Amino acid sequence: MSGPASGKTASSKPASGNQTSTGASAAEQALVKASVRSGWLLSTPALVLLALAAVGPLLIMLVYSFLTPGEYGNVEWGFSTDAWTGILFTRDVFDDTLRLEDAHLSILWRSVKLSLMTTAFTFAVGFPTAWFIATRPQRQRGLWLFLITIPFWTNLLIRTLAINEILRTEGLLNNILIGLGLITEPIQIIYTDTAVFIGMTYVYLPLMVLPLFAAIDRFDMRLLEAGYDLYATRLQVLRRIILPVVKPGIIAGSILVFVPALGAYVTPRILGGGKQMMIGNFIELQFGQGRNWPLGASLSVTLLVIVTAALLVYVRFANREVTRG
Amino acid sequence: MNQTIAISAQNVIKAFGQGDHAVRALDDVSLDIRKGEFFTLLGPSGCGKTTLLRLIAGFEMPSGGTILLDGADITTLPPNKRPVNTVFQSYALFPHLTVAQNVAFGLEMLGKSKSEVTARVAEMLALVKLEPLAHRKTSQLSGGQQQRVALARALAPQPKVLLLDEPLSALDLKLRKEMQIELKRLQTETGITFVFVTHDQEEALTMSDRIGVMSAGHLQQVGSPKEIYTRPKNRFVASFIGETNFLGATRDPMGYRLDCGIVVQAPAAQADRVTLTIRPEQLRLVPEAEGDIPAKITNLVYFGTDTHCHMSLPDGTEVTARLQSPSDGESGLQIGQGIGLRFVPGALQVLEE
Ligand SMILES: Nc1ncnc2c1ncn2[C@@H]1O[C@H](COP(=O)(O)OP(=O)(O)OP(=O)(O)O)[C@@H](O)[C@H]1O
Ligand SMILES: [Mg+2]
Numbered sequence: 213m214s215g216p217a218s219g220k221t222a223s224s225k226p227a228s229g230n231q232t233s234t235g236a237s238a239a240e241q242a243l244v245k246a247s248v249r250s251g252w253l254l255s256t257p258a259l260v261l262l263a264l265a266a267v268g269p270l271l272i273m274l275v276y277s278f279l280t281p282g283e284y285g286n287v288e289w290g291f292s293t294d295a296w297t298g299i300l301f302t303r304d305v306f307d308d309t310l311r312l313e314d315a316h317l318s319i320l321w322r323s324v325k326l327s328l329m330t331t332a333f334t335f336a337v338g339f340p341t342a343w344f345i346a347t348r349p350q351r352q353r354g355l356w357l358f359l360i361t362i363p364f365w366t367n368l369l370i371r372t373l374a375i376n377e378i379l380r381t382e383g384l385l386n387n388i389l390i391g392l393g394l395i396t397e398p399i400q401i402i403y404t405d406t407a408v409f410i411g412m413t414y415v416y417l418p419l420m421v422l423p424l425f426a427a428i429d430r431f432d433m434r435l436l437e438a439g440y441d442l443y444a445t446r447l448q449v450l451r452r453i454i455l456p457v458v459k460p461g462i463i464a465g466s467i468l469v470f471v472p473a474l475g476a477y478v479t480p481r482i483l484g485g486g487k488q489m490m491i492g493n494f495i496e497l498q499f500g501q502g503r504n505w506p507l508g509a510s511l512s513v514t515l516l517v518i519v520t521a522a523l524l525v526y527v528r529f530a531n532r533e534v535t536r537g
Numbered sequence: 538m539n540q541t542i543a544i545s546a547q548n549v550i551k552a553f554g555q556g557d558h559a560v561r562a563l564d565d566v567s568l569d570i571r572k573g574e575f576f577t578l579l580g581p582s583g584c585g586k587t588t589l590l591r592l593i594a595g596f597e598m599p600s601g602g603t604i605l606l607d608g609a610d611i612t613t614l615p616p617n618k619r620p621v622n623t624v625f626q627s628y629a630l631f632p633h634l635t636v637a638q639n640v641a642f643g644l645e646m647l648g649k650s651k652s653e654v655t656a657r658v659a660e661m662l663a664l665v666k667l668e669p670l671a672h673r674k675t676s677q678l679s680g681g682q683q684q685r686v687a688l689a690r691a692l693a694p695q696p697k698v699l700l701l702d703e704p705l706s707a708l709d710l711k712l713r714k715e716m717q718i719e720l721k722r723l724q725t726e727t728g729i730t731f732v733f734v735t736h737d738q739e740e741a742l743t744m745s746d747r748i749g750v751m752s753a754g755h756l757q758q759v760g761s762p763k764e765i766y767t768r769p770k771n772r773f774v775a776s777f778i779g780e781t782n783f784l785g786a787t788r789d790p791m792g793y794r795l796d797c798g799i800v801v802q803a804p805a806a807q808a809d810r811v812t813l814t815i816r817p818e819q820l821r822l823v824p825e826a827e828g829d830i831p832a833k834i835t836n837l838v839y840f841g842t843d844t845h846c847h848m849s850l851p852d853g854t855e856v857t858a859r860l861q862s863p864s865d866g867e868s869g870l871q872i873g874q875g876i877g878l879r880f881v882p883g884a885l886q887v888l889e890e
Contacts, residue, residue, distance in 0.1 A: 438631070442691075443643055
């Protein structure tokens with residue numbers, strides 16, 4: 213990533229210098245051209261890497277999504293749009309008509325819903341947390357941030373299994389609640405949307421807290437006094453000053469949570485059991501037991517499109533909010 | 538209550554910290570600030586100026602005492618309920634808002650109608666000459682422009698009192714001089730009571746109607762710039778405002794006997810042992826035989842318009858006289874030369890210890 217960026221700055225400086233001097237000599241122009249060229253040259257490795265790692269697989273996915281599935285997985289070289297219609301529809305075996313596939317719809321809906329809920333909830337919890345940390349004395353902050361990032365030190369699978377251990381029917385939570393006499397029968401949390409939501413909130417909370425912390429840390433606390441001085445109530449200070457100023461942190465945190473949440477695989481797999489699938493699990497299914505690689509590919513591309521569209525809408529919306537004040 | 542008093546601080550105490558670590562930032566300060574005046578709090582760093590201002594603004598609660606605004610007790614009122622606005626030293630402009638939106642903020646919080654806000658913002662921007670920049674973000678402004686935005690923002694809600702905490706200290710000298718004039722103009726035009734904090738004595742003298750000199754949490758003296766300069770109450774005030782000479786003296790039937798043995802006239806005081814003070818420009822140099830006090834020149838420092846002549850008296854006391862430099866720059870004085878000193882009549886002041 214730094215390759216193209218540094219190449220750009222290296223080339224833009226002589227170029228702007230050239231614009232200001234009225235009679236730029238041919239030699240000077242050649243120099244500018246050379247530096248533009250060397251800028252591209254320097255960023256070539258990064259561009260190649262980007263092409264191979266990002267664009268390549270994407271193209272493969274796109275191509276696969278228009279092929280027909282092989283009997284034992286993989287693809288066969290025959291053009292078909294079945295993988296695309298298959299996202300939302302099933303083809304009737306008898307009369308070949310298309311029917312909306314409820315199961316697919318509910319998976320898509322659950323993915324979007326749980327991701328949005330996770331984003332909203334991690335924000336609701338993460339904002340006060342980040343505020344708390346950012347307002348600690350400098351010496352204590354390191355410790356708090358360390359505590360927040362501890363989960364990163366353990367494998368996601370193990371953390372999720374630990375949550376499973378807490379939530380399952382004979383798990384810690386139910387035992388405690390029964391022990392306290394609050395309930396008599398264990399409550400079914402595990403293998404529900406709630407379990408997936410709890411798990412994802414836990415897993416993605418640090419991704420919300422850290423960018424929020426960075427933004428709040430840069431927030432000039434004297435603005436609060438300026439707000440109160442100008443007759444704002446606490447709520448108005450929050451809405452009119454704090455939130456707009458730390459907005460970049462909110463955007464960053466929301467993206468960092470929403471994007472991986474939408475494609476989550478491990479958490480819904482373990483906490484949702486086999487039934488409460490999200491797109492990630494559904495895609496995996498197509499490449500595994502489902503033996504429908506084209507459908508897996510078309511679903512992957514769809515996921516990418518949803519994420520990109522959501523981001524575009526979100527950023528556009530957030531920016532308008534900022535300029536509107 | 539006296540209707541001409543805007544702010545009245547009565548026996549105000551502010552302590553920070555507890556137990557052994559407690560600091561009395563303000564120690565029994567009583568002060569009346571009149572309506573419509575340009576009042577300056579002047580004092581060295583750490584003397585409690587900001588603390589007093591923050592108590593008036595409501596950002597801090599006093600540990601003791603009362604603060605009145607127009608005769609009403611506002612001691613425990615939160616800052617957003619006080620008709621008092623602040624120009625912060627750091628300006629504290631809202632970075633996500635434009636110049637106009639910054640100025641509008643207080644008015645909107647007060648629930649003013651849209652048309653009223655628009656009109657008032659335009660009026661304020663005209664007052665501080667910022668109309669062309671109304672739609673800029675504040676981060677794109679120079680220091681002086683940000684200063685003006687801060688002023689316009691604080692003046693827009695028409696506060697009863699405007700508090701300014703060293704608003705000019707971040708500006709360079711030239712801009713500072715301009716803004717001093719600008720501030721004074723704004724204060725006269727709006728008629729709003731200004732409470733201005735500075736540790737720059739020249740700034741205080743040139744701008745204020747009255748000055749309160751503070752030191753170590755105490756209010757040392759309150760008075761007009763002239764009073765403070767010509768009749769300082771104590772040694773701190775005398776030395777903090779301008780340069781001055783101190784002469785030890787004891788009471789004598791004829792007046793005061795200086796430590797060098799000469800008897801001089803000065804306003805009577807209680808104590809037997811006093812310190813007299815006289816400004817360097819109120820010392821006259823005459824030929825040795827014609828002077829009241831003999832002195833010896835120890836140093837001459839040329840400052841352009843004037844020359845500082847350092848002398849020592851027979852008892853070793855050091856005094857400085859400020860003389861206007863002659864047009865050719867040659868004062869005719871020499872280091873080591875004996876000379877006669879005379880005091881301008883009435884210039885000697887007696888200080889309370
Ligand atoms: N929040 C606080 N906690 C502890 N001590 C404080 C606090 N605020 C101020 N003080 C102390 O109170 C005293 C007065 O501080 P204040 O800020 O009022 O001084 P000042 O006159 O404004 O100085 P300066 O000219 O440097 O701004 C200082 O000794 C300071 O250390
Ligand atoms: Mg201060």
